[in-house]
Amino acid sequence: MQEYLLHLADNALILGHRLSEWCGHGPALEIDMAMTNISLDLIGQARNLYAYAAELEGQGKTEDDLAYLRDVNGFRNVLLVEQPNGDFAQTIARSFFYDSYNYFYQKALCESHDKQLAAIAEKSLKEVAYHLRWSSEWAIRLGDGTEESKQKMQAAIDDLWSFRGELLTPAAYEIEAAKAGYGVNPLEIKEEVEKKLQEILLEATLDLPADGWMHSGGKTGRHSEHLGFILAEMQFLQRAYPDSTW
Amino acid sequence: MSHQVELEERFQARIDAEQKIEPKDWMPDAYRKTLVRQISQHAHSEIVGMLPEGNWITRAPSLRRKVALLAKVQDEAGHGLYLYAAAETLGVSRDELYDELHTGKAKYSSIFNYPTLSWADIGAVGWLVDGAAIMNQVPLCKCSFGPYARAMVRVCKEESFHQRQGFEIMMTLSHGSPAQKQMAQDALNRWWWPSLMMFGPNDDASPHSAQSMKWKIKRYSNDDLRQKFVDVMVEQAEVLELTIPDPDIKWNEERGHYDFGEINWEEFHNIIRGNGPCNKERLAARKDAWDQGLWVREAATAYAAKRKKKAS
Numbered sequence: 001m002q003e004y005l006l007h008l009a010d011n012a013l014i015l016g017h018r019l020s021e022w023c024g025h026g027p028a029l030e031i032d033m034a035m036t037n038i039s040l041d042l043i044g045q046a047r048n049l050y051a052y053a054a055e056l057e058g059q060g061k062t063e064d065d066l067a068y069l070r071d072v073n074g075f076r077n078v079l080l081v082e083q084p085n086g087d088f089a090q091t092i093a094r095s096f097f098y099d100s101y102n103y104f105y106q107k108a109l110c111e112s113h114d115k116q117l118a119a120i121a122e123k124s125l126k127e128v129a130y131h132l133r134w135s136s137e138w139a140i141r142l143g144d145g146t147e148e149s150k151q152k153m154q155a156a157i158d159d160l161w162s163f164r165g166e167l168l169t170p171a172a173y174e175i176e177a178a179k180a181g182y183g184v185n186p187l188e189i190k191e192e193v194e195k196k197l198q199e200i201l202l203e204a205t206l207d208l209p210a211d212g213w214m215h216s217g218g219k220t221g222r223h224s225e226h227l228g229f230i231l232a233e234m235q236f237l238q239r240a241y242p243d244s245t246w
Numbered sequence: 247m248s249h250q251v252e253l254e255e256r257f258q259a260r261i262d263a264e265q266k267i268e269p270k271d272w273m274p275d276a277y278r279k280t281l282v283r284q285i286s287q288h289a290h291s292e293i294v295g296m297l298p299e300g301n302w303i304t305r306a307p308s309l310r311r312k313v314a315l316l317a318k319v320q321d322e323a324g325h326g327l328y329l330y331a332a333a334e335t336l337g338v339s340r341d342e343l344y345d346e347l348h349t350g351k352a353k354y355s356s357i358f359n360y361p362t363l364s365w366a367d368i369g370a371v372g373w374l375v376d377g378a379a380i381m382n383q384v385p386l387c388k389c390s391f392g393p394y395a396r397a398m399v400r401v402c403k404e405e406s407f408h409q410r411q412g413f414e415i416m417m418t419l420s421h422g423s424p425a426q427k428q429m430a431q432d433a434l435n436r437w438w439w440p441s442l443m444m445f446g447p448n449d450d451a452s453p454h455s456a457q458s459m460k461w462k463i464k465r466y467s468n469d470d471l472r473q474k475f476v477d478v479m480v481e482q483a484e485v486l487e488l489t490i491p492d493p494d495i496k497w498n499e500e501r502g503h504y505d506f507g508e509i510n511w512e513e514f515h516n517i518i519r520g521n522g523p524c525n526k527e528r529l530a531a532r533k534d535a536w537d538q539g540l541w542v543r544e545a546a547t548a549y550a551a552k553r554k555k556k557a558s
Contacts, residue, residue: 017304023319024300027539029327036320040313047309064308088542145545237307237365244423246307
């Protein structure tokens with residue numbers, strides 16, 4: 001269960017981290033604030049999950065031990081969420097792919113037999129429903145906006161497409177979690193996720209890329225080069241001044 | 247008596263009677279100009295002020311601190327929004343005001359041209375810079391111009407929360423390991439004098455003050471507010487067990503205030519002229535965000551127009 005919880009928490013933390021990089025640099029004040037909001041939600045979700053994982057692990061561990069004192073190969077987030085922000089279209093494509101998956105995932109997770117996990121999912125679902133609405137609306141706006149925005153949005157969808165596969169391919173700990181009744185096997189939600197995706201891309205007047213080869217590895221700790229830099233930045237103080245209280 | 251003089255007298259009488267001036271009321275051009283300058287400068291300060299603190303979001307040392315800092319910087323964006331909206335009631339658009347910021351015509355608070363070099367700077371900025379901002383801003387809640395006064399009520403509530411947060415970061419560091427305490431002292435050393443400069447030039451060198459006081463845009467003089475700040479901060483620094491980097495700080499029984507040393511006004515004017523450590527970076531960051539966001543804003547406008555056309 002530990003690895004499963006870390007997977008959920010790491011997804012939220014790393015995407016939250018990426019979105020927080022926009023803070024102060026967004027294309028408009030309102031968009032800046034929305035991205036910070038979503039980042040706050042995601043980091044909040046990660047905290048709940050880390051706190052739970054730390055509690056299960058015992059040994060007096062805290063949420064910060066899990067976030068700040070693991071190295072790249074200990075992280076279980078999907079490769080999609082660690083991809084750089086790129087331009088705003090790339091940020092939207094990344095969020096939209098993640099949110100359209102995460103929404104149905106959290107919905108299914110509300111049925112978890114583990115009461116604590118179900119409660120966390122229930123709280124997250126409300127937030128994630130907003131995230132999905134926000135990223136869908138922007139995908140549509142950019143897709144069906146100007147020629148330039150359409151071209152950028154399509155390029156972003158095409159670029160990140162190969163990171164989608166990992167979301168819907170279960171890792172061993174997800175299969176185990178689903179079997180034991182506390183977690184979700186992403187295959188269970190695949191149909192809904194793909195339907196949502198097609199529906200939004202259609203409305204955005206964007207082309208659905210052909211399903212080709214898909215990246216994988218994040219879920220089992222084999223990451224892209226980006227995660228090392230994210231962690232180097234994020235963990236710097238905890239590493240430079242070990243055992244301090246902040 | 248000419249019509250203009252009569253209008254001005256009536257206007258001043260309303261101000262003297264502590265009545266609020268609202269956007270549709272008659273007001274002297276100079277009053278409007280002063281307010282646009284002050285409110286936009288204030289709004290720009292909130293937006294540029296997001297940058298030095300935003301600099302530490304990805305490096306915050308715990309998840310709790312990260313979330314608090316993110317929320318704080320987001321509050322500043324919100325303050326910017328209220329203030330731009332208040333300025334808009336005077337007939338200038340946010341885009342026009344941005345343009346003045348980006349071309350260097352409009353100013354923002356010079357304090358944000360200093361770098362945030364360590365995590366303790368996030369504490370020091372909250373404690374000192376927000377502390378000074380509150381001293382300046384609380385009187386603005388009673389400013390004669392209604393929309394500005396109302397915006398400031400909301401801003402001040404959040405600012406005092408930020409200041410407590412900053413103080414708490416400083417407290418944690420100054421009572422932490424020797425390295426953390428050193429980090430906190432170093433931050434105080436660098437932020438103390440610039441914070442005193444936030445109150446503006448000495449009263450005898452403050453060109454706009456008298457008129458602003460008469461219009462009740464400003465309620466207290468720069469030097470009075472600065473003194474109030476020093477009096478509060480000296481005592482807070484004692485609680486923190488940190489040393490204010492001014493050997494001249496001493497209680498003056500006769501005045502009932504702390505004396506303090508001479509401010510380096512040359513540094514102040516130099517930074518206003520654009521020569522601070524981060525002037526170029528701060529402005530470039532804002533300008534880049536705006537320029538690179540142009541296609542996004544254009545797309546949103548184009549999409550909204552398409553929707554409207556479809557609906558009609």
